[in-house]
Amino acid sequence: MSPREHRSVQTLASSPAAASAGQLQDPALLRRLLRAKDRMDAASHEAWPIERLAAVSGVSQAHFARSFKRAFGIPPHRYLLTRRIEQAIGLLRDTGLSVTEIAFATGWESLGTFGRIFRDITGRSPGAMRMEAQASMPQLDRVPACVLKAAQRPDLTIAVLEKRRRLAEGTFTPPTKEVS
Known part of the structure; x- marks a missing residue:
């Protein structure tokens, strides 16, 4: 070992x-x-x-x-979703690949499923995430990639379907994260 x-x-x-x-x-x-x-x-x-x-x-x-x-x-499936979304966020931020190319490169079989789950987890569409990341790019150039990745890690403490159900019922309050 x-x-x-x-x-x-x-x-x-x-x-x-x-x-x-x-x-x-x-x-x-x-x-x-x-x-x-x-x-x-x-x-x-x-x-x-x-x-x-x-x-x-x-x-x-x-x-x-x-x-x-x-x-x-967390269950294995949520762990895998977290990794795929982290990779997608990095590709959206750092490359000029289209959202479709990123979806397939990160293991999604359907662009629609990728977009829906991406929005459910991050609260933003892939396109909105890309625009936000590009707008803040000069500020992020000095932040180490490992710190940036950890700060942008999606929160999957509950299942995506459960989160969606709670949002519909109005009983879900998103976790608060310190943003500077």
Whole structure:
């Protein structure tokens, strides 16, 4: 095990998500979950059904889904959505690719689905996000890319459909983020 993996496994085993579940997970299982998470990070544009992720981890589908959520705090599908939206935001900000090209490059099979989910998660359409990013580009040139990516990370603590339902009922208040 590399030093990086060892630190990651130690951090996950002592994370609040693991502690709140009332049990610490097996370090071997955490390594396997990290392997699946790393594969999703490296190829988030690919399809990652639970069957494929469970096969990468060497555990059953149900066990993988439960363990991933316990270890990382969100289900695998939401994690993948977060990565795809982060990549799309970066491409909208940094490239001249069309929204359609960005949608397909980040793993979406439908432009309509990409636009709807992008708006549900970020609160803005891809085009509006691009205009906003280009307007603030001179100010962002001095900010390290890793800090910018973390600041623009989408909030997926609840499912997109649940968020949409709560907005329709008027019971959802978006999380407040400090913007400077």
